[in-house]
Amino acid sequence: xxxxxxxxxxxxxxxxxxxxxxxxxxxxxxxxxxxxxxxxxxxxxxxxxxxxxxxxxxxxxxxxxxxxxxxxxxxxxxxxxxxxxxxxxxxxxxxxxxxxxxxxxxxxxxxxxxxxxxxxxxxxxxxxxxxxxxxxxxxxxxxxxxxxxxxxxxxxxxxxxxxxxxxxxxxxxxxxxxxxxxxxxxxxxxxxxxxxxxxxxxxxxxxxxxxxxxxxxxxxxxxxxxxxxxxxxxxxxxxxxxxxxxxxxxxxxxxxxxxxxxxxxxxxxxxxxxxxxxxxxxxxx
Amino acid sequence: xxxxxxxxxxxxxxxxxxxxxxxxxxxxxxxxxxxxxxxxxxxxxxxxxxxxxxxxxxxxxxxxxxxxxxxxxxxxxxxxxxxxxxxxxxxxxxxxxxxxxxxxxxxxxxxxxxxxxxxxxxxxxxxxxxxxxxxxxxxxxxxxxxxxxxxxxxxxxxxxxxxxxxxxxxxxxxxxxxxxxxxxxxxxxxxxxxxxxxxxxxxxxxxxxxxxxxxxxxxxxxxxxxxxxxxxxxxxxxxxxxxxxxxxxxxxxxxxxxxxxxxxxxxxxxxxxxxxxxxxxxxxx
Numbered sequence: 001x002x003x004x005x006x007x008x009x010x011x012x013x014x015x016x017x018x019x020x021x022x023x024x025x026x027x028x029x030x031x032x033x034x035x036x037x038x039x040x041x042x043x044x045x046x047x048x049x050x051x052x053x054x055x056x057x058x059x060x061x062x063x064x065x066x067x068x069x070x071x072x073x074x075x076x077x078x079x080x081x082x083x084x085x086x087x088x089x090x091x092x093x094x095x096x097x098x099x100x101x102x103x104x105x106x107x108x109x110x111x112x113x114x115x116x117x118x119x120x121x122x123x124x125x126x127x128x129x130x131x132x133x134x135x136x137x138x139x140x141x142x143x144x145x146x147x148x149x150x151x152x153x154x155x156x157x158x159x160x161x162x163x164x165x166x167x168x169x170x171x172x173x174x175x176x177x178x179x180x181x182x183x184x185x186x187x188x189x190x191x192x193x194x195x196x197x198x199x200x201x202x203x204x205x206x207x208x209x210x211x212x213x214x215x216x217x218x219x220x221x222x223x224x225x226x227x228x229x230x231x232x233x234x235x236x237x238x239x240x241x242x243x244x245x246x247x248x249x250x251x252x253x254x255x256x257x258x259x260x261x262x263x264x265x266x267x268x269x270x271x272x273x274x275x276x277x278x279x280x281x282x283x284x285x
Numbered sequence: 286x287x288x289x290x291x292x293x294x295x296x297x298x299x300x301x302x303x304x305x306x307x308x309x310x311x312x313x314x315x316x317x318x319x320x321x322x323x324x325x326x327x328x329x330x331x332x333x334x335x336x337x338x339x340x341x342x343x344x345x346x347x348x349x350x351x352x353x354x355x356x357x358x359x360x361x362x363x364x365x366x367x368x369x370x371x372x373x374x375x376x377x378x379x380x381x382x383x384x385x386x387x388x389x390x391x392x393x394x395x396x397x398x399x400x401x402x403x404x405x406x407x408x409x410x411x412x413x414x415x416x417x418x419x420x421x422x423x424x425x426x427x428x429x430x431x432x433x434x435x436x437x438x439x440x441x442x443x444x445x446x447x448x449x450x451x452x453x454x455x456x457x458x459x460x461x462x463x464x465x466x467x468x469x470x471x472x473x474x475x476x477x478x479x480x481x482x483x484x485x486x487x488x489x490x491x492x493x494x495x496x497x498x499x500x501x502x503x504x505x506x507x508x509x510x511x512x513x514x515x516x517x518x519x520x521x522x523x524x525x526x527x528x529x530x531x532x533x534x535x536x537x538x539x540x541x542x543x544x545x546x547x548x549x550x551x552x553x554x555x556x557x558x559x560x561x562x563x564x565x566x567x568x569x570x
Contacts, residue, residue: 111389112389134449137450164419167296167300
């Protein structure tokens, strides 16, 4: 595995890969890698000739009150994990190179960020879309891999890529969970063991909501109340940021469940904000 | 010359050019071609293996009160001109293909559009930056060519390309003028012969401003007043949209001329809005 820090060098390597006819799979990350990230790398490895992973804790996707400063950066461990996973290039740009020189260009989506996490994290998805567009232009991947845990993020990137005619194919990969159901996240390392155990109730609550739907409940308010209640009752010192039943394509809140529905939750456990979601499909005869 | 209307087909052609090691020069236009456009094509022809020109009257860069509906579309004549100029590919996408499917992704610059034309044409440069990013992603050119007449546009595209890590090199090409000094523009065809003659006073006024500076005048207000007065006195039925003395890099208005300065004007003649500019350099001993 070759580590590349210089943007121009990465760009030239990517161009050579294209000219040589090799297909590149790309996994953008903020590091602090876990099995969720590695499942993206594995998918990229199996579907492409070359695999490039970036690690970049992107300052412009963090709000002023968020955890940019303390976000974990275990770069030596991450490097070993990626080497073992058969990655070809690790791209490690600096924030100065990415946003120096009076940076002023941003990518804005008009609708998809106006829901779920986007409502609570002002500017977050602008920062995400912008950095991913930059990385796509540097790496020029054939395919890029995103985790389903960040459902809204994956949807926004897919929409951005389509709208701006990026030729990169966007792939989403299922959530990897602890045995107790807790969705893997780099932010789980902020939790105590007790909190990690309790945090699994977010997933359990979502599954309860799914069960209600499959049993015939159609009132989204009832389903959301059930999920919220379960979370509040089972996680000490938790604060619900949101629980939503939303259209899986537009993310618009649903009142009456008719079709497929995204059940999504964001919950503070202490000061740690965790998100999770499940996609519920209704079998219609 | 091959005419391509389908986005995917254009995209595949562009990729083949890259893989074959051929360098592509790209000239994005809205058609109604004149010698100004052809000077861009000529520059592209001399510096690249392949030349692609797009003609697309981009709806999202026109305001609701602007001339999108009546903007000239002499496609047969344009095609002949490009064929004669040795263009390889003419890309002619439809607005439906470019902005169908619930389009919602835009590229915004924070500062450069907040001056000159950007102040008067709400959303114009957002539309320009967005369509150029789309075209860059489809064509993937090595170099792209823009006219100096749209000085602010060229500066914005250059900044967008740098900020978003497009690997396309942005080239700007000098203004082509009528013998009387009038800058060529597709909108000149809205003018009567008499108006065309009078419109040359925009350029004459800017040159007067330059003369004042070179003679030692440093007060931008005095220079602007002189330019504005000359235009108002010499063009019947004219209305000045703006006359500005601005920093050539940031476009911020200048009070005292110390260094190079952009003298720029936008003038309505009847209902036709024309722009022009000159870059004044001060020789310092």
